[in-house]
Each structure stands twice: as C-alpha cells, then as structure tokens.
Amino acid sequence: MSILVIAEHNNESIKPATLVAVAAAQAIGGDIEILVAGADCAAAAEAAAKIGGVSKVRVADNAAYGHSLAENIADLVVSIGAEYSHILAVTTTSGKNFMPRVAALLDVAQISDISLVVSADTFERPIYAGNAIATVQSSDAIKVITVRGTAYDAVSAEGGSASIEALDTVKDAGLSTWVQDEIAQMDRPELTAASIIISGGRGMQNGDNFKLLESVADKLGAAIGASRAAVDAGFAPNDMQVGQTGKIVAPDLYIAVGISGAIQHWVGAKAAKKILAINTDPAANMVVKADYAVIGDLFEVLPAIEQS
Amino acid sequence: MKVLVTAKRVVDYNVSIRVLSDNSGVDLNNVKMSVNPFDEIAIEEAVRLKEAGKVEEVIVLSIGTSASQEQIRTCLALGADRGILIETDVEVQPLAIAKCIKAIIDKEQPGLIITGKQAIDGDNSQTGQMVAALAGLAQATFASKIELNEDTATVTREIDGGLEVITVKLPAVVTTDLRLNEPRYASLPNIMKAKKKPVEVLTPEDLGIDVTPRVKTLKVTPPAERKAGIIVETVETLVDKLKNEAKVIS
Numbered sequence: 001m002s003i004l005v006i007a008e009h010n011n012e013s014i015k016p017a018t019l020v021a022v023a024a025a026q027a028i029g030g031d032i033e034i035l036v037a038g039a040d041c042a043a044a045a046e047a048a049a050k051i052g053g054v055s056k057v058r059v060a061d062n063a064a065y066g067h068s069l070a071e072n073i074a075d076l077v078v079s080i081g082a083e084y085s086h087i088l089a090v091t092t093t094s095g096k097n098f099m100p101r102v103a104a105l106l107d108v109a110q111i112s113d114i115s116l117v118v119s120a121d122t123f124e125r126p127i128y129a130g131n132a133i134a135t136v137q138s139s140d141a142i143k144v145i146t147v148r149g150t151a152y153d154a155v156s157a158e159g160g161s162a163s164i165e166a167l168d169t170v171k172d173a174g175l176s177t178w179v180q181d182e183i184a185q186m187d188r189p190e191l192t193a194a195s196i197i198i199s200g201g202r203g204m205q206n207g208d209n210f211k212l213l214e215s216v217a218d219k220l221g222a223a224i225g226a227s228r229a230a231v232d233a234g235f236a237p238n239d240m241q242v243g244q245t246g247k248i249v250a251p252d253l254y255i256a257v258g259i260s261g262a263i264q265h266w267v268g269a270k271a272a273k274k275i276l277a278i279n280t281d282p283a284a285n286m287v288v289k290a291d292y293a294v295i296g297d298l299f300e301v302l303p304a305i306e307q308s
Numbered sequence: 309m310k311v312l313v314t315a316k317r318v319v320d321y322n323v324s325i326r327v328l329s330d331n332s333g334v335d336l337n338n339v340k341m342s343v344n345p346f347d348e349i350a351i352e353e354a355v356r357l358k359e360a361g362k363v364e365e366v367i368v369l370s371i372g373t374s375a376s377q378e379q380i381r382t383c384l385a386l387g388a389d390r391g392i393l394i395e396t397d398v399e400v401q402p403l404a405i406a407k408c409i410k411a412i413i414d415k416e417q418p419g420l421i422i423t424g425k426q427a428i429d430g431d432n433s434q435t436g437q438m439v440a441a442l443a444g445l446a447q448a449t450f451a452s453k454i455e456l457n458e459d460t461a462t463v464t465r466e467i468d469g470g471l472e473v474i475t476v477k478l479p480a481v482v483t484t485d486l487r488l489n490e491p492r493y494a495s496l497p498n499i500m501k502a503k504k505k506p507v508e509v510l511t512p513e514d515l516g517i518d519v520t521p522r523v524k525t526l527k528v529t530p531p532a533e534r535k536a537g538i539i540v541e542t543v544e545t546l547v548d549k550l551k552n553e554a555k556v557i558s
Binding site: 067069070071074092093094096097099100101102103105107108109110111112113122126127128129130131132133134135137138139140173174175176177178179180181182183184192195196220237238239244245252253263270273274275276282287289290291292293294295301304308 | 319324325327334401428429431432434437438439447450465469470471472485522526530531534539547549550554557
C-alpha cells in the first residue's frame with residue numbers, strides 16, 4: 001500500500017498539522033509519500049523531506065498552486081491519485097476545501113475528519129458535533145481521508161531523508177482567481193498549534209476585557225481563543241472561535257474564562273490534555289467537565305493568575 | 309438568473325441526540341427535525357439576492373425520504389419559488405447527493421448553486437465541493453460574503469487565521485459559513501402561500517443515479533467521558549497544581 005499525504009504549508013515551511021496526517025498514515029501502514037503543491041515552495045519541500053517515516057516528497061511548484069485554489073490542487077492530486085491506496089490531508093479549511101473535490105473526481109467517497117484509524121479501511125469519526133462517534137468502513141479502492149488535527153500526536157519534523165521528485169504537471173482550471181488574504185497578524189502561536197490556549201466567553205462582557213486575557217497569554221506564551229457567544233457579541237474576531245463551527249484545538253492546557261461550555265464549544269476544546277475553567281457559576285457545564293475549576297469573578301481571578 | 313439551493317432534513321440543532329443502545333445509530337424516533345442550519349443560511353442568501361433584483365428564481369432541492377417535503381415547504385415559506393424533492397429511502401451519502409444535485413444542475417442550468425458548508429448530522433462538509441467537481445464548476449467554500457458581478461462572483465471565505473477573497477467564474481458553487489447572514493423567520497402569510505408553491509418529486513432512478521452507499525457504518529457509540537475534575541479554592545493552589553500536578557505550565 002502506498003499512502004499520499006498532502007502537505008499543508010506556506011511555501012517556506014510545513015505546518016505542524018501535516019505531521020498529524022503523517023502519524024495517521026503510519027497508523028494505516030505502508031509507504032508514505034508527501035505532496036507539496038505551491039509556488040516557490042522548494043523550502044517547504046526540503047522541510048517535508050526531513051519528516052520522519054516519509055519515503056518520497058513530490059513537489060509541484062507552479063504559480064497555479066500558489067494560493068491552494070481547490071480546482072487546481074484537486075486536478076493535480078487526481079492526476080497522480082490512482083498510484084495510491086490512501087490519500088490523506090488534515091482537516092483544515094484548506095484540506096476541507098479541495099479533498100471532497102478529489103474524491104468526487106476519483107468517484108470515491110471521502111471519509112471526513114477521522115479521529116482514529118481502526119484498520120486500513122475502517123475509521124472512527126465524530127458525528128453530530130462530537131456527540132456520537134461513528135465507526136465507518138470504506139468499500140472504495142482509493143480512500144480519500146481528512147484527519148482531525150487532534151487525532152494523533154505529531155510525528156517528528158526532523159530525522160527523515162526522503163527523496164524529492166519534481167512533478168511537472170501543471171493544472172490550471174482557470175475557474176477561480178485569488179484576490180487577497182486578510183490574515184490577522186499575530187505575535188502569538190496559532191490556535192491549532194498552541195500548547196496553551198486561553199479563551200474568553202460571554203462572561204468577558206466586552207471586547208476591551210479581552211486585553212485581560214492578552215496579558216495572561218503573554219505571560220504563558222498562550223494563544224487566545226473565544227467562544228461562539230463572544231464572537232457573535234463582537235468581542236473577538238471569527239477566526240478566534242473554538243468549537244464545532246470554529247477550530248478544534250488540542251493544547252496541553254485550555255483555560256476557559258467566563259465560558260458556560262455549550263456542547264458546541266466543548267467539542268472544540270475537549271481534546272486538551274488539561275482544562276481549567278474560571279467561572280462564577282459552579283453549575284456551568286465547563287466547570288463541571290473541567291479538570292480544574294476556579295469559582296470566582298474572572299476580573300479578580302485573572303489578575304491574580306497573572307501575578308502568580 | 310436562477311439560483312439552486314439545497315436543504316437537508318436533519319435533527320434540529322437544539323435537540324441533544326441519544327445513541328441507540330444497540331449502537332446501530334442515533335435515535336431519530338419522535339425527534340424534532342429541521343432544515344440544516346447552514347442550508348437555511350443558503351436559502352436566506354438566495355432570497356436576499358432575489359429581493360435585490362439580482363436573480364429571478366430560487367429553486368430549493370432536497371434529497372431524502374418523503375418527509376423532506378416538510379423542509380422544502382419551510383424553505384418555500386422563507387421565500388424560495390419552487391421545490392424539487394429527489395425521493396429515496398436509502399441513506400444517501402455525500403457523493404450520491406452530489407450526483408443528484410449535478411443532475412438537477414444539468415436540467416435547470418442555474419447561474420449559482422448555494423449549499424450549506426456542512427450538515428449538522430454527519431458533519432461531512434463534502435457535498436458542495438463534490439457538486440462543483442462533478443459539474444466542472446468553480447467552488448467558493450465557507451463564504452462569509454458573496455457579491456455577484458457580471459459573469460463572476462467575488463466571495464469572501466473564512467479560512468484558518470482570517471479571511472480570503474477569491475473571484476469565481478459563474479456558474480459556481482458557494483457553500484455558506486455561519487456569518488454569511490442571519491436567516492429570517494417565516495411569516496404566517498408566507499407559510500400559507502408556500503403551500504401553493506409547486507414541488508416536483510423525482511427519484512434517483514428517474515435521473516439514472518446509483519445512490520448505493522459506499523461507506524458502511526459499523527457502529528455508533530457515545531463519546532468517551534473525561535473523568536471528573538476538582539474545584540480549586542485559591543489561585544495559589546491552582547497555579548501550584550498546574551505546575552506540579554498537571555505539569556502544563558512552568
């Protein structure tokens with residue numbers, strides 16, 4: 001069996017989520033190859049070749065792949081897809097965008113967002129916002145799979161020495177054009193890669209109070225998240241949302257401040273190794289489910305934590 | 309221009325679901341069913357485009373059992389002009405659903421197709437992308453803003469870390485994210501009017517589509533519970549525990 005993992009990268013380096021997809025590929029078992037598709041992405045390809053357990057890196061370096069437009073990436077993957085038994089990407093907005101397109105063009109089903117590899121054709125995946133876990137078996141010859149970013153511990157980014165092969169295939173469907181990105185510039189780690197996350201909910205009362213989180217986050221080197229209630233209330237931008245319709249995170253420590261813990265939020269946070277809830281309500285779902293809870297006014301507790 | 313929107317019948321988002329004790333699935337007996345919330349956003353967007361004079365007709369399509377008529381009527385009450393139901397008792401999966409939608413695209417030739425970014429039952433997030441692939445169309449997933457131009461649409465997409473703006477050639481498939489709009493409630497007069505709007509019923513066989521599932525569900529189980537935590541009295545104890553017991557900060 002040969003497994004293709006499609007790398008998530010920024011042309012310079014490989015995003016850590018890719019290492020989780022490689023770990024899932026190892027759990028399936030077989031020869032693992034990585035596809036790096038981008039524009040001026042030689043550095044990313046070299047980084048991919050160092051990932052442990054990878055035999056070959058295939059690089060498609062062309063302007064057509066520069067912004068990961070789904071139509072072009074999918075056509076490229078389909079052009080080499082028949083060489084593999086499994087095609088994997090991580091469940092990010094990019095993987096979710098092009099992978100179903102790959103599956104449809106290969107006339108196979110996609111298994112979305114797997115949380116466990118049971119065997120080469122059987123997988124576990126959360127359904128109903130994580131309120132149930134389905135074990136599913138694919139009957140297709142090629143398994144197209146997206147892997148939940150918290151499913152496995154990342155493999156080592158170093159130590160490998162895969163060969164690098166250039167793919168000259170240029171697929172430019174000409175259907176869509178990238179215009180611009182509006183990516184918030186942050187000095188803090190990304191939510192999906194952070195080892196500590198501090199999130200605020202409706203209990204923060206307003207957007208200005210998120211500054212309290214910022215000062216604690218700076219002390220801890222943490223990323224900042226928010227509940228949907230806080231995002232809907234305009235306290236924090238959309239891309240900070242942790243939860244079923246936001247980001248699924250898996251830090252070592254997740255600090256939920258003034259978050260009641262609706263199931264949709266819990267699903268996004270529960271993969272954290274330890275969860276700390278700070279809330280005035282001892283009956284709040286987040287408090288009940290957390291590993292540690294502090295009952296108190298966040299406006300008193302947060303400064304005290306910052307002090308310590 | 310016509311707009312085709314999809315509406316899946318799913319367990320209402322307010323219902324807390326229960327896994328059946330024989331692990332064969334989720335209990336759907338006597339459970340409130342609704343239009344998938346992301347599809348509701350799709351309907352709302354299409355109706356707003358019609359109200360703005362940019363499209364002439366909004367067609368709502370559902371694929372499922374005859375009970376899905378109920379969700380089609382809901383969408384008609386929200387402002388869609390007519391409905392199509394592809395009726396089947398088979399548990400239809402995204403690839404089969406996409407093939408059905410593609411067949412309707414061939415028939416109706418819409419200028420824009422809007423679907424929800426995912427259904428809240430299977431959480432697959434596949435259908436829109438698969439439709440675009442099968443129909444050879446451009447796709448713009450996870451849209452938070454749609455602007456229609458002459459032969460293109462400019463779509464703002466929610467991506468990890470922020471937003472991305474792309475331009476897609478029409479016809480195109482757009483999938484809706486949470487903040488594209490806030491769907492309206494249907495008014496009583498509109499609910500009454502919706503009863504008179506036409507709904508065409510087809511079957512996958514009529515369209516020559518094989519909807520046999522490709523993926524078999526072996527079992528469905530409740531998620532693992534985390535073990536109960538403790539309430540910490542003071543911040544000092546907390547910091548101590550985080551440092552020495554959990555070892556998550558230093």
